Amino acid sequence: MPKGKKPSVEAFARGVTAETTKSVRAASKSKTESRIPTLEIAFHDVEGARTQAAQIKEFVLDNISSLLVQLEAKCKMNGIQVHWAKDAESARNLIARLCEEAAPVGSTIVKAKSMATEEIHLNEHLIEKGYEVVETDLGEYVIQIDHDTPSHLVTPIIHKNKRQVAESFSREGLGPYTESPEELAAQARRHLRDRFKEAKIGISGINFAIAQSGRLVLVENEGNNRLSTTAPDTHIAVMGLEKILPSEGDLPLFLRLLAGSATGQRMTVYVHMISGPRRKDENDGPSNVHLVILDNGRTKVLNGPYREILRCIRCGACLNVCPVYRQVSGHAYGHVYSGPLGAVLAPALEGVEQLPDVAKASTLCGSCEEVCPVKIPIPRMLLQLREEAVRKGVLKEPIPWSMFVFGATSGLRWRTGLKLLPMSKMAQHPMKNGWTEFRDLPEKQGRDFRKWWNGRS
Amino acid sequence: MEDRELILSLLPKAGRKSRPPLAQPPLPRHSADELWAEFGIRLAELGGRIGTREDAEVILARPHILDHESAEILGLHSGGEPIWDAEVGVTTADLAIAETGSLILATGPHRTRLVSLCPVLHLVLVPKDRIVATMAEAFTRLSDRTTVMITGPSRTADIEGILVRGVHGPGDIVVVPL
Amino acid sequence: MNHVPSNSRGTLTFVSSKAEIGEDLRSLNPIGGKQRVRLMLTCLVDSFFGEVGIASVRVLEHAGCEVLFDKDQTCCGQPPFNSGDWTAARQAAGFTMRALLEHPEPVVAPSGSCSAMVREGYPMLYEGMHHPLVFELSEFLVHQLKISEWKVTVKTLPARRKIALHRACHGRAIGLKDEQAMLVSSLPWIEMMEFGQQEQCCGFGGAFCATHNSISAGIGMEKLHNIVDSGAEEIVSGDMGCLLHLNGLIKRHKIPLRTRHFAELLAEGIA
Known part of the structure; x- marks a missing residue:
């Protein structure tokens, strides 16, 4: 600093x-309050479930190299094309190339909410290349039309209230001004339907990739994620390389922990388990499914x-x-x-x-x-x-701790300091302004302990 | 170096420990009727409902699309409205899960994924014996094809945490055990 | 890496983990004799809140302990530790270990935060170090001395009053649950009020309260609003850091609330 x-x-x-703090507090509080009762229904022993999930994830991190190779092999068997990207730039270029192979510049790309694609700033890149990129999660759509960024992993517009959403929708001509969340959701549904129909490419993140079966698992509540990964002819999924689970048997544990912890739901509405492109005898689904495995600093973190x-x-x-x-x-x-x-x-x-x-x-x-x-x-x-x-010296401490420690490493110096404390009100202290901007300075209350102790023995 | 080789070279090469076992809570034995009762409660909590064959017939008066398995069960022709225009989508389910009120729908020969997704109402026909108690049980019986587990109507709480049903997928779901 | 200073090895009492602390002490407990404990006064009590130290001694003696006080004790080193200056923190920690921990008696502190620093923070400063035997006061009373109800000996009970118990967050680090609530609610003159977002932090956070002061004050005011709404007249906690910060806000905004340490409440019941 x-x-x-x-x-x-x-x-x-x-x-x-204050309006923002109020929105964020209210939503955060209600999600926190519904979390425990939901998890207690899902698990006889919530603590034990969390421990088990932590152990499974530790196993994944311990064996990440072989699990990724296994995942790649299984995905390929399933017809999923697997790509690797060492960093954000590499991922953006790779995905742009996949898009160019799938659909001409100018085509519509529908996006399902994904933190990995936020992390690599994918939208800006594809828009620059000439694609029309449309976020389809209700919250992410609001973020996009407002040129804002998500402020929460799960509920991206937690910082906005319904009046602000209403103003954005009416500005974009989605329908008559309304502050009813139901009406607003209906306007988004109508507007985004056409985008889904015309989209040639769908881009999503993933929640879990199953090493044993090569299956990509996506969870969501709205249905836009399923639409984005079903309606267009090409689906590109982007995953941080740590998002692996060893087997499908792990899913009930993780899906229930995720739903309960995230939104206090017993289960998320849609759990989409993708086993590859549409097969010859199936009526719909994408003909091409790509998986992009992203490093972007993760191997460094792992070590x-x-x-x-x-x-x-x-x-x-x-x-x-x-x-x-x-x-x-x-x-x-x-x-x-x-x-x-x-x-x-x-x-x-x-x-x-x-x-x-x-x-x-x-x-x-x-x-x-x-x-x-x-x-x-x-x-x-x-x-x-x-x-x-x-x-590393990249953070300058506002307080010289060596001074503090000089006093704290001698009983005599410490006691002398205590005697001088009442005078500190006049003195300059690096923390003082930070304290007094919003609070009154503390005063010594009641008797002094050391005097009392010495007096009784 | 290709990104793949680079990443694999950077990953830690830890020795493979055996994976931690999964706790397997004992499965209570319930009759199919008991499980369907439980399923109905869970589904209702989510805003869906259990219906009868008669309810299904009433619903089918609306513009709909039937997949071929549900058409067979109902003795009707499959098809109907174009997928993006139908108000009602009718499918079967491979499994129903009592503990969460969830349905498992795999893709399969002549199945259309969007039937359970695009319309505003999803009517689901489930043979009565296709119910299991827990998700763990259901996940041992998954098809190897792309599969979706559906738990209640489509919903969002993105705007001020207020629950709205039917934002992109069906806002109504009616399950008919047969 | 930094290892435990050699001059504090050997006599320093170690316990192996949080979960086993209750077990370990039983062997230390002299049969028939008084349990001897060392008071870790903590720097805030030393400098501002002497009454809390006095109450802690009276409470421990009332519970049948003999209390020892090492006058050379200073500060556990948490302020520089939390700020990232671990070189400074190790110096203060090393001094505290020599002044306070090289004895067979368990150490008791009227603070979850300082207890957590010694028990969970020192092993981060010194590789291979186990968790020193330091207890937060309510934890010691409830789990080691098995007191679940406070024995009131005072003839005339204090006037009835409504309090809000703020569970100080650093108790989480040492696994504190409802120990303070259990003891305080056994006092017949105390009515414990429920309040909104009871589990939330007060916003103190050590140096955070000065470096991130608008955030700290905002969190603190939210806490105070919730407590005022509950009808409580007094905020009771087990950590003076929280109360120091809340008191600064109370005085600035002239909010009708007092702050007290739970040991002071227990001491009110002692004749």
């Missing part, structure tokens, strides 16, 4: 309106101290429960991955030099770890990221 400048998340937070963050199944429960996320919304983190997950994943992928201070945007309250379906030790990794940033 450059001297005199506020940390990035705090600086952003100061521009966040470093933040490896466990790759257990993540993108449920967003840590965002929903986080006091900081609820206050500032996802945009404050300055990266597609936000909240506690993002505060670890973003600097882990891009290097702590690029994002030195997001790990500081946490009170370390630990609620993220408490809700995580795969038990990622997020607070521990936030501490490690802070340590790495300070050690």
Whole structure:
């Protein structure tokens, strides 16, 4: 953090309106509240289910190399064309080439919500190439027409209220002005139907790839994901290389943990398990299915101290429960991955030099770890990221800790310091302005412990 | 170096531990009728409903499309409206899952995926013996073709967390055990 | 890597994991004699909240313990640890281990946060170190001394009042659950109020409260609104960091709430 400048998340937070905080808090709170009752119905032992999921994901990370090779082989047997991309640029170029092979420039591409494609900024690239790219998830569609970015993994427009959506839809001519969520959803449905009919290519992410069967698993509630991967003749799926599960038998555990943790649902409406392109005797489905396996920093993370963050199944429960996320919304983190997950994943992928201070945007309250379906030790990794940033000198500490430690490593110096404490009100302290901007300074309350202790013996 | 070889060379080469076993909760034994009762409760919670053959006939008065298996069951001709215009899509399901109110539909010979997706109402005919208690049980019996598990009507809560049904897929789902 | 300083090895009491702490102490508990404990005062109690330290000693003695106090103790090192300066944190931790932990007696702190720092943070600072035997006060009373209901000996009960118990977050790190609630709710003059978003953090977060101060204050005000709405007159917690921050907001906004440590409430019941 450059001297005199506020940390990035705090600086952003100061521009966040009360209206935004209100929207984010309300939605986060309701999702958090429905999470536990749902998981308790799904599992006799929620704790045990989380432990098991964490162990399976650890097994995946331990054996990622052989599982990816297995996945590739099974996918090929299923007729899915497998491609690898080392970074965002490589992925964008590869996908653009696949699009050019599938449909002439100018064609419509329908997109199902995908964080991996957000991560590589795919839309901008394909639009530049001359394609019409249409986001079809209701929230993502709003994001696209507003030239905004998603502020949550699962509910991208958590920072907007219905009045704002209504204004955007009426501006785009989707129908008469209405603030009824039902009417707004109906307008989106009508408008996007034509896009689905004309689209030549559908692009999606995936939630799980099954190594044993070569099957791609996508979960969603709206149906746009299924439409995007069924109606167009070409389907391109993009996955972060860690999104593997060993076998289909693992799905009931993970699907229930994901649905319960993400939205408090017992099961997501559609679980689409894709086993390849349409077969000769089937009436519809894409004739070409491509899978793009994306590295983009993941191999580096796998070999470093933040490896466990790759257990993540993108449920967003840590965002929903986080006091900081609820206050500032996802945009404050300055990266597609936000909240506690993002505060670890973003600097882990891009290097702590690029994002030195997001790990500081946490009170370390630990609620993220408490809700995580795969038990990622997020607070521990936030501490490690802070340590790495300070050690590498990319994060300037506002407080000279060596001074503090000088006092804290001698009983005499410490006691002398305590005696001087009442005078500190006059003194300059690096934390003082940060404290007093919103709070009154603390005062010594009641008796002094040491005097009392000495007096009784 | 090709991206594939580069990525594979960068991945950690850890020794292969044996995979952790999955907990297998004991399966309670229930009759098909009990399972259908449970299924009906779960489906209703989601905003879907169980119907009868008579209900199905009423629904079929609307512009619809029938896949060939459901047409066979109902003794009707398959087809109907063009897929993007039909109000009602009629299919069978391969399995019903009691614990979640879910339906498993695989693709297959002459099956059309979009019938269960494009219309505003999905009418699902399920032979009564095709019900299982748990998702875990259903997943041991999956077809190797592309398969969808459907749990209730299409929904979104993107706008202020308010639940809306039928945003892209069917907002109504009626399941008829036969 | 950094290893445990050699001068603190050997006499330092180790326990193997969070889950087994209850087991380990039983062997330490002298049969028939008084349980001796060392008080870890914590730097905030040392500098601002002496009454909390006094109440903690009275509470432990009332529960049948003999309390020892090492006057050379300072700070556990959590502030630099959380800020990422682990070199500084190791210096403070090394000093604390020598001053406080090289004894057979268990250490008790009126703070979940400082307990968590020593028990879970020190093993991050020193590779191979196990979890030192430091207990948060309510954890010690409930799990080690098996007290589930507070024995009130005072003749005239204090006036009835409504309180909101804020479960301080760092208790999560050492597996605290409803220990403080159980003890406080056994006091007949206390009515514990339910409030909105009860489990949420207060926004303190150590240095976070100064570096990310608008966020911290926003989270804190949300907490205070929820508590005021519940009708509580007093916020009770087990960590003075939370209360220091909330008190600063209370004073600035002249909110009709007091803050107290739960040990002070338990001490009210002692004759």
